[in-house]
Amino acid sequence: MDGAAPTVPRIKPDSFGLRVPGGRLEVAEIRLGGSPRGVVVVGCEAGGMDRDAADVMNRLAEHGYASIAADLSARGSSDGELVTGVGSLLSTLADQGWSHEQVGVIGYGFGGRVAFLAATAFELGASVSVSPRARDSVRTGLAAAAPRTPWLGLFGECGDGALDPTPTELRAAWAAHTAIVTYPVGDFYRDSADPAVHAAAFDSWQRTVEWLNLRVAPRPTPLALAWRENGTSRAG
Numbered sequence: 001m002d003g004a005a006p007t008v009p010r011i012k013p014d015s016f017g018l019r020v021p022g023g024r025l026e027v028a029e030i031r032l033g034g035s036p037r038g039v040v041v042v043g044c045e046a047g048g049m050d051r052d053a054a055d056v057m058n059r060l061a062e063h064g065y066a067s068i069a070a071d072l073s074a075r076g077s078s079d080g081e082l083v084t085g086v087g088s089l090l091s092t093l094a095d096q097g098w099s100h101e102q103v104g105v106i107g108y109g110f111g112g113r114v115a116f117l118a119a120t121a122f123e124l125g126a127s128v129s130v131s132p133r134a135r136d137s138v139r140t141g142l143a144a145a146a147p148r149t150p151w152l153g154l155f156g157e158c159g160d161g162a163l164d165p166t167p168t169e170l171r172a173a174w175a176a177h178t179a180i181v182t183y184p185v186g187d188f189y190r191d192s193a194d195p196a197v198h199a200a201a202f203d204s205w206q207r208t209v210e211w212l213n214l215r216v217a218p219r220p221t222p223l224a225l226a227w228r229e230n231g232t233s234r235a236g
Contacts, residue, residue, distance in 0.1 A: 037064035043111025046073035119147035125216035
């Protein structure tokens, strides 16, 4: 033994084109064998499919989540167009046997806005917006109505991720259905040697995973399904 840290296996996502209204959407996907804990839709930053998607999807796989990722920034900027894009991804997952309560959404940057819109448009297991751009869209949306999906907003105090109104005001408005966390750095989710950024990156990922684990309904294992079927047969 040379004391070197063990290499963590990485999964190369599959890719395919999905027909959506107005064109074609490039999608990355990691399916897991056995009984995945759930599935997560990953909304990438604009241009972030090649840079970030595989890393986020592999980190989710470590916690038992299958995933599907897309960059919806080219689909248009209106809320309606973005929600339609999310709906197409959810339909793909439904075809694979996933129900809405078994689905989580995570969005980064532009994708953070997408994750928030998904939370307002659909009843899913959980949604997380990480440093969402277009913060006015998030602010206005929260002022109008509570999300239909439990939503976690993670913001940096610096740069475009800053949130107005304050997190305190938002917590008071939707304490039962949302959570807001603000970090004292800008791109807090991109780890670095800076101690403040490293701490924020670790904390934000832990909060993201815990939010999913507590709210995304686990997919029943084959044994659980067989037990349920036997119980139904006995009751009949």
